[in-house]
Amino acid sequence: MAIKNIQTAHLVHDLKNPINIIESGARSLIDKPDRYGALNAKQEKVIKRMLRNAVRLRHLTNSMLEVDMAALGIVNHTECIPLNFIRDSLIEVFDLVDPTVSDALEDEIDIEKFKSILKAHDVHLEAESASLMTKVTTDETKLSLIITNLLSNAFKYKTKSVFLKLGVDQDSVSVSVRDDGPGIPDNYHQQIFDQYFQCDKVEGFPVRGHGLGLAGAQALADALGGTLSLCRGAKGAEFVVTVKTIKAA
Ligand SMILES: Nc1ncnc2c1ncn2[C@@H]1O[C@H](COP(=O)(O)OP(=O)(O)OP(=O)(O)O)[C@@H](O)[C@H]1O
Numbered sequence: 001m002a003i004k005n006i007q008t009a010h011l012v013h014d015l016k017n018p019i020n021i022i023e024s025g026a027r028s029l030i031d032k033p034d035r036y037g038a039l040n041a042k043q044e045k046v047i048k049r050m051l052r053n054a055v056r057l058r059h060l061t062n063s064m065l066e067v068d069m070a071a072l073g074i075v076n077h078t079e080c081i082p083l084n085f086i087r088d089s090l091i092e093v094f095d096l097v098d099p100t101v102s103d104a105l106e107d108e109i110d111i112e113k114f115k116s117i118l119k120a121h122d123v124h125l126e127a128e129s130a131s132l133m134t135k136v137t138t139d140e141t142k143l144s145l146i147i148t149n150l151l152s153n154a155f156k157y158k159t160k161s162v163f164l165k166l167g168v169d170q171d172s173v174s175v176s177v178r179d180d181g182p183g184i185p186d187n188y189h190q191q192i193f194d195q196y197f198q199c200d201k202v203e204g205f206p207v208r209g210h211g212l213g214l215a216g217a218q219a220l221a222d223a224l225g226g227t228l229s230l231c232r233g234a235k236g237a238e239f240v241v242t243v244k245t246i247k248a249a
């Protein structure tokens with residue numbers, strides 16, 4: 001999975017500055033009408049679309065570099081709370097399907113209201129408030145990327161609902177992502193973690209993407225001293241990622 005040569009890694013790295021400039025320029029046009037003049041509704045719509053795509057590009061380049069670092073065993077532990085990395089993942093996935101939900105999630109500080117926003121969009125978050133707010137030490141960027149990949153698959157394949165479950169204990173955090181879609185046949189349970197592998201097309205569920213998400217997520221989980229597994233016998237598909245953490249004193 002590692003980027004094969006240093007030029008390519010640098011190229012990806014050097015994309016970050018122009019992307020940041022596009023993103024912050026678009027954000028300024030939207031957020032600072034006093035300075036740059038008010039946008040009319042049509043202009044605002046176009047700039048918001050540009051901003052969303054600049055954010056996507058930023059996430060893509062970060063994700064390439066994070067997976068590459070993971071393959072080299074480089075992790076960056078920081079203190080964080082699960083609410084934040086789960087929120088980041090949900091925002092990224094909703095950005096592609098309904099950015100108004102992302103906006104609502106971004107601003108919501110009340111956990112019950114946060115869950116209600118999700119529930120109204122058929123995402124069921126099963127997590128105690130105390131667990132969501134527990135300080136843990138992990139590489140939250142990498143963990144969030146894993147969850148984003150699982151969620152993005154769940155959104156692609158769900159019939160109606162997605163179920164997210166958080167577990168926090170002394171030295172690990174686990175997140176389960178389940179959907180109510182067609183599931184994954186038993187004979188593919190190993191192969192789906194291979195690069196470029198995609199299951200046979202299921203009627204009504206177009207095959208999209210490149211078959212890279214789970215391979216990258218697996219490399220990230222490995223780097224975090226964790227596991228990523230597909231649960232057997234689940235209705236729909238259920239993946240669980242568990243990573244080691246250091247609990248803050
Ligand atoms: N929740 C799911 N339900 C049903 N099939 C799934 C699910 N998640 C993954 N798969 C199967 O596993 C394959 C590999 O998933 P993976 O995330 O690696 O790639 P992708 O989603 O096809 O593309 P990419 O993630 O690169 O955009 C998918 O193509 C799909 O066939």
Ligand SMILES: [Mg+2]
Binds near residue numbers: 153214
């Ligand atoms: Mg995927």
